[in-house]
Amino acid sequence: MEEQPKGSEKQEKTPEELQKELAEQKQTQGEEPPQTPQEPEEEIKIPDQKRKNRKWWWIGGAVAILCIAVGGTIFALDAMSGSTPQRVMQQYFNHWEKEQYDQMYALTSEETKQSVDKKSFIKRHEDFAKTLKQESASFTMKTPADEKAETIDFSGIYKTKDIGEISFENKGTLVSDEEGWRLQWSPSLIHPDLEEGGQVKVIQTPPGRRGEIKDRKGDPLAANRERVAIGYIPSQVKDRDQTIQALNDAFALDPEKLTKEMVEAEKEDPFQFVTVKTVEGTELKQVKEWEQLPGISVRDNSLRHYPQKDLTAHVTGYIRPITDEQLEKRKKDGYEKGDWIGQSGLELYLEERLRGEPGWRTVIVDADSKEKTVFSQKESTDGEDIQVTIDLSTQRQLYRGIQQDKGGGVALDPATGEVLAMVSAPSYDPNKFIQGMSQAEWQYLSGPDQPLANRAKIPYSPGSTMKSITSAIALETGAITPDTSYNTDEGKWQKNTTWGGYFVTRVDNPGGGVDLAKGMAWSDNIYFARVGLEIGEQRMIEFLKKFGFDEEMDIPLGVSPSQYSNDKKLENEILLADTAYGQGQLLISPLHLATMYTTFANEGSMVKPQIIMEDGKVTPEMWKENIVSVETANKVKDLLEGVVTQEKGSARDLRTDGVWLGAKTGTAELKASKDDENQRQLGWLAWMAGKESPDKQPDIVVAMMVDEVQDRGGSHYIFPAVKQMLKERY
Structure with missing residues (x-):
């Protein structure tokens, strides 16, 4: 409470005075106003009336502030509403x-x-x-x-x-x-076109024609046989009776049946295309006339056709209607039930390029789902035609050699990496997936011979064709020289007794010391087992990776990577020795083997295989640069030539007049144990050839494999087909 000076009388202050006093106190930032010093006397309380006046002053002030605030709010709301x-x-x-x-x-x-x-x-x-x-x-x-x-x-x-x-x-x-x-x-x-009761629909229209696949000369491998579907879309039918009459007049169809089908289609999905008739051949001339009929729609309904049938089946692959599982994954890409989609080969791996883009129609429909207005649309587009590097002449020659067997083969141009041929047997006719197949045909496709499998891209045990790679690694690392010799007369060998009962064996040879050239020509397993141990685990793995092992190939065919062991190690000496001559856990596909052999035609660099031509050509590209030196690459090429030219060379029977040829045979033994007599054999032949000339430059590199050649001459089983191919080519 305030203290009053002695002897002073209490006087009430007016509201104006109180307001002035409050303002003065505010100006002095809360300081007490100066007082005249007086002796303190008794405390005097402010009368109730004075408190009432102060109360009214506060109320008046609050009202004033509230009025300002409300006025401001009203002003703000007015501003928000817009004047x-x-x-x-x-x-x-x-x-x-x-x-x-x-x-x-x-x-x-x-x-x-x-x-x-x-x-x-x-x-x-x-x-x-x-x-x-x-x-x-x-x-x-x-x-x-x-x-x-x-x-x-x-x-x-x-x-x-x-x-x-x-x-x-x-x-x-x-x-x-x-x-x-x-x-x-x-x-x-x-x-502006949207009325009460109407709604907007975005309706997908089918993609345009699927792109065709053609060989390097433009001949079709996967083509489209022109066909057109005539029908209607219920939502676009303005007058049902008129449309039914037009269809009846054009195609002599049953009006009663048409009416029933149209009513059912309207209920099921008013935006679906309903096919009434499919036409092809000479009837296609009338399509423009039919398009003018009321309520009638026309759609491309071309049939996929594979003119080369089984010859190029594993290159092109095939298409089939999309499965429910595929649709679940692809729906976001515009696929619908009933669409056709690539299932294997280039049809699968180039699906995005081959398939056209679907179109879209944005329409306004009324309450009866009848289209009133199309206010936006995007036309569908055709797929892209793809030209591939396949040469049909080379394809036929290579396929002929394995057609009656189980096997695969690849031919490459070593300078460009172009895949000239890719074959697999047994094969199949991809047209059956379009036209339909019998129960017997389906059983054949799903049977134990697995005709749908592309053996040209599947890794197998390569047998002695691996010895060329081992030779290159050994020479490049200095593990051996061309003159390094071993005596293998005993016919079997083990490093020491720690190998137990395991021995490496060889085929018969003339005897005496074996150097690198003889070891290659005679395909001596003992020689290369010993070379593998000289190379050692670390250097062997290092160079195998340089040759592309454990790495996917950049080619749109889904090629499985080659491997040198199951656990990416070669710690076991027996495994290392077996790997060096092409057995053990080593697996290589024909495509990768042919690619590795291009290293010896390209002065130590390995070309990148390519199967797609852009603007009618391929831009050559090396997959692995300078894997080995020029000297090493040329030496291995000479060794391959020696396999053909040496007196006891394993490929001597392939000599052909006017042809320079280098080759390596291989027979991979697949059996449960070393002593298992019921072995299965894979016959391999890797070769490169060109017209005979001083530079010995090949224009083709081939890797072929035929399964189950036991009792049929091993790798020599392939020789007659290769010999004929060389004569035809050169």
Whole structure:
């Protein structure tokens, strides 16, 4: 309480005086006003009346502040509502572009709110955006001459994921009600063609024609046989009776049956295409005439055709209707039930390029699902035609050699890496997947011979064809020289007794010391087992990786990587020795083996195999540069020549007049144990050839494998076909 000076009389202060005193105290930042020093006397309380006056002053002040605040709020609300129709319209657009549909609803008229509740309003806009896969919306208002104009023109753009931009011109009407200017809303504000009861549909149309696959000369490997489907889409049929009559007149169909089918189709899916008749050949001339019939739609229904049948089946692969499992994964890419999709070969691995892009029609339909307006559409596009490096002449020659067996083969151009041929047997006719097949045909495809498997890209035990690679590694690392010799007369060998009962054996040879050239020509397992141990685990693995082991090949065929062991190690000496001459756990595909052999034709660099031509050509590219030196590469090429030219060379029977030839035979033994007599053998032949000339430059490198050649001469079983191929080629 305040102290009063002695002898002074208490006087009430007016509200004006109290307000002035409060202001002065505020100015002095809360300091007490100076007092005249007096002796303290008794404390005097402020009378109740004075407190009442102070109370009224505070109430008056609060009221004044509240009035200011309320006035400011009213002013702010007025500003938010907009003092003109233009401001309200612009604010509505701002909310729309941010997808703030609830705030848009707040700016609609009372009449709108009585006819459309907030939840329905928001859902209508959300459904519209979702159907279009809308990414953004933007609106531009056209400023009217009169800022009080109640009707305002504007333009809008919807940017969508699949069909691009949808642009339109529209107008909005505003009315003045208790809340100020408000928008008179109807569905046509979303798009001028959208009326009450209508909805927007985005309907996918099928992709265009599938791209064709052609060989290096343009001959078709996978083509399209022209065929057209005549039918209708229920939602586009304006007059059912008229359309049925037109179909009856054109194709003499049963009107009653057509009517029943059309009614059922309308109920099932009014946007589906219903095929009535499929035409091809000479009837195709009438397609343009049929397109003019009321309610009739025409669609390409071409049939995939593989003119080369089994010859190129494993290159092209085949297509089939999409499975439910595939559809689940591919639906986001525009695939639908009934679409055809690549299942193997280039049809599978080039699916994205071969398949055309589907089109889209954005339409407005009425309550009966009848199309009223097409306000945006994207035409479907055809797939891309693909030209491949396959040479059909070389393909036939290579296929002929294994056609009656189980096996695979690849021919490469060593300079460019072009895949000139890729064959696998047994093969199949991919046309059967299009035309349909009998039970017997299906049993053949799913039988133990596995004709669908492309053996040219599957890794197998390579046998002695590996010795060329081992020779290159040994020479490059200095593990041996060309003159390094071992005596293998005993016919079997083990490093020491720690190998137990395991011995490496060899085929018969003339005897005496064996150097690198003789070891290669005579295919001496003992020689190369010992060379493998000289190389050692670390250097062997290092160079095998340089040759592409454990690495996927960059070619659209899904080639399995080659391996040198199951655990990526060669710690066991027996395994290392076996690997060096092509057994052990070593697995190489014919494609990879042929690719590795190009190293000896390219001065130590390994070409990248390519099967796709761009603009009719291939740009050569090396997969692995300088794996070995030029000297080493040329030496191995000489060794391969010696296999053909030496007196006891294992490929001497392949000598052909006018042809330079280098080759390596191989017989891989597959058996449960070393002593198992029921062995299965794979016969291999890797070779390179060119016209006889001083530079000995090959123009083709081939790797071939035939399964189950035991009791048929091993790798020599392939010789007659290769000999014939050399004569025809050169």
